Amino acid sequence: MKLSAEQMERFNREGYLFFPSLFSQQEIKTLTAEVPSLYAQRRPENVREKTGDVVRTNFAAHLYSYPFAKLARHPRMVEPIKQLFGEDVYMHQFKINGKAAFDGDVWQWHQDYGTWRADDQMPEARAMNVAIFLDEVNEFNGPLMFIPGSHRQGALPAGHDTSTTSYPLWTIDHDTIAKLVAQGGIVAPKGPPGSMILFHGCLVHASTSNLSPWNRVAVYLSLCAVSNHIRRFKRPEYIAHRDFTPIATLPDDCLLRDYDVALPWKDGTPESAMKTEMAA
Amino acid sequence: MKLSAEQMERFNREGYLFFPSLFSQQEIKTLTAEVPSLYAQRRPENVREKTGDVVRTNFAAHLYSYPFAKLARHPRMVEPIKQLFGEDVYMHQFKINGKAAFDGDVWQWHQDYGTWRADDQMPEARAMNVAIFLDEVNEFNGPLMFIPGSHRQGALPAGHDTSTTSYPLWTIDHDTIAKLVAQGGIVAPKGPPGSMILFHGCLVHASTSNLSPWNRVAVYLSLCAVSNHIRRFKRPEYIAHRDFTPIATLPDDCLLRDYDVALPWKDGTPESAMKTEMAA
Numbered sequence: 001m002k003l004s005a006e007q008m009e010r011f012n013r014e015g016y017l018f019f020p021s022l023f024s025q026q027e028i029k030t031l032t033a034e035v036p037s038l039y040a041q042r043r044p045e046n047v048r049e050k051t052g053d054v055v056r057t058n059f060a061a062h063l064y065s066y067p068f069a070k071l072a073r074h075p076r077m078v079e080p081i082k083q084l085f086g087e088d089v090y091m092h093q094f095k096i097n098g099k100a101a102f103d104g105d106v107w108q109w110h111q112d113y114g115t116w117r118a119d120d121q122m123p124e125a126r127a128m129n130v131a132i133f134l135d136e137v138n139e140f141n142g143p144l145m146f147i148p149g150s151h152r153q154g155a156l157p158a159g160h161d162t163s164t165t166s167y168p169l170w171t172i173d174h175d176t177i178a179k180l181v182a183q184g185g186i187v188a189p190k191g192p193p194g195s196m197i198l199f200h201g202c203l204v205h206a207s208t209s210n211l212s213p214w215n216r217v218a219v220y221l222s223l224c225a226v227s228n229h230i231r232r233f234k235r236p237e238y239i240a241h242r243d244f245t246p247i248a249t250l251p252d253d254c255l256l257r258d259y260d261v262a263l264p265w266k267d268g269t270p271e272s273a274m275k276t277e278m279a280a
Numbered sequence: 281m282k283l284s285a286e287q288m289e290r291f292n293r294e295g296y297l298f299f300p301s302l303f304s305q306q307e308i309k310t311l312t313a314e315v316p317s318l319y320a321q322r323r324p325e326n327v328r329e330k331t332g333d334v335v336r337t338n339f340a341a342h343l344y345s346y347p348f349a350k351l352a353r354h355p356r357m358v359e360p361i362k363q364l365f366g367e368d369v370y371m372h373q374f375k376i377n378g379k380a381a382f383d384g385d386v387w388q389w390h391q392d393y394g395t396w397r398a399d400d401q402m403p404e405a406r407a408m409n410v411a412i413f414l415d416e417v418n419e420f421n422g423p424l425m426f427i428p429g430s431h432r433q434g435a436l437p438a439g440h441d442t443s444t445t446s447y448p449l450w451t452i453d454h455d456t457i458a459k460l461v462a463q464g465g466i467v468a469p470k471g472p473p474g475s476m477i478l479f480h481g482c483l484v485h486a487s488t489s490n491l492s493p494w495n496r497v498a499v500y501l502s503l504c505a506v507s508n509h510i511r512r513f514k515r516p517e518y519i520a521h522r523d524f525t526p527i528a529t530l531p532d533d534c535l536l537r538d539y540d541v542a543l544p545w546k547d548g549t550p551e552s553a554m555k556t557e558m559a560a
Contacts, residue, residue, distance in 0.1 A: 101454070108492065208488045208489050208491050209488050
C-alpha cells in the first residue's frame, strides 16, 4: 500500500486521509471477537465511563492480546505512515475506545499533540493518529469530527479539563474552535467496520455522545517517528510507551493467519510500567 | 395550508412530517431577534444548563413576547394540526430550546405524552408536537432524532431521570429503544431556519449534545385537541397551560405585519401560575 502524490498533498492540506473498508469484515471479526474479554479484565488499562462500569477506553492491548498485537504490525496501517514521515515509526499509544451504545460520552475539542508535548515532551508533531473502525460509524453513534486544515496551526494553547468526562484532557477554548470552523468547517468520516482514518497529531477533533443503540468501538493508535521519541515518562507506560524500537511489519494477511508475536504483558502489567517521572 | 391525503397517511405511518423552509428568513428573523433578551431575563420560565448560565429551555414566551405571541397563532402551524385532529386546539406547552453551541446537553430518549399523561392527566395522545427551526439544523449541532413508527406503540413504560441533565425527564429503557430502532431505524431531519416538523406525542425522540460552534435554537410547541385538555395542574402553569380556549389564527402574513395580540404575562409571571396540585 503506497500513497499517491495526490493523497500526500491532500494529507498536508486537510490533515487527514480516509480509507473506507481498508480491512475486510473477516479481518475485523478477529479483532471484535476479542474485545469483550479485554473489557471484562480488571486491569489499570481499562478506564471506565463516569456513569458506571462501561469501558471508555482500553490501553495497550497490543502487549497482551494476540490479534491486536498483529494489528499493531499491519503493513496497510504502518507503511503509509512511514511514507509520510520518511522514517521508521514506533508505537506511542494504543487504545480501543468503546463509545458504547447509550453510554458513550463526549470527547471535547482537542489536539493529541498538545498532550504529547505537555506531558511526554515529544519534540515535534511527527506522530500520526490512526482510527480503525471495528463497528460501523454513522451519524448517530458519535463519529469523530475533524476541523480540516486546523493542523496547520501547530500546537494551540489548551486548558486541562478534568471534570467534563471520566478522562482528563487538554482542550481548546470555544473562541478558537469557532474561528477554525469558520475557516475549515467540520467533517465526520463515516463508513463500515474496517475503515481507517489517518490524521495529523495537530488536527483538532472531538466526538459527541452516543445515544444510539449501536456500539462504536474503534482502535486509536499513535505511531511516532523514531527520531521524535518522547523525552519524559510522566504518564504510565501503558498510556505513553517507552519502547522506541521500530515496528517490524508482518505480511498483509497477518490478521487471518498465524504469526509469531511477543505478548510481554500477557500475565499482567509490569510494576515498572506504572512508575512515572514527575514534571520538571 | 392543507395536508394532502399522502401526507396524512405518512403522518399516521411514520409519526412525523417535515416541512423544510416553511417560514421565510425574513419571518424567522423577527423571532431570533427577540431570543437574547428573552434568555437574559431572570424569570422562572428560563431553565439553565447544568454547566452554568446558558439557557437550556425557555417557557411560555407567547404570553410575554410579541413576535412569539403571533407565532403561536400562525395558520401555517395551526391549520395542519386542526386538520389532523379534526377539531380545535389550544396551546398546551410553548418552549424555546437553546441547544447552545458547545454547551447544549443531550435530551434522552423519551415520548412527550408519557409526561403529559403521568403529570398532567391528559386523557389521550391527541396533542401534537411542533418544532420550528430558528437556526439551521445540521448533523453537528444536535438535531432531533426520531424512531419512525414508534408512536404506534402508544405510551411506553418510562422511568423518571432526574440526574442526567438539568431538566427531569421520563425516559425509556435501553432494551426498548434497541428493539424500536431495529424496526424503524433513526432519522434526524435537517434543514435551514424556518423549517418545521410536526410529530406525534408518542413518537420516541432524543437529541445529542451540541459540541459545534453553531447554536441550534428551536421553538417547540405542543398543541392539544380542546376536548383532550389536561385534567390535573401538577406542573406550574408556565410549563403546562390551563387556558383551553381554542387558538384563533391570525392571517398568513402575521409575522411581518402588526396585529393585536394579548401579552398577559408581560409584567411578570402571575402568582397563580406557580401554584400546583399535588398528585392524587
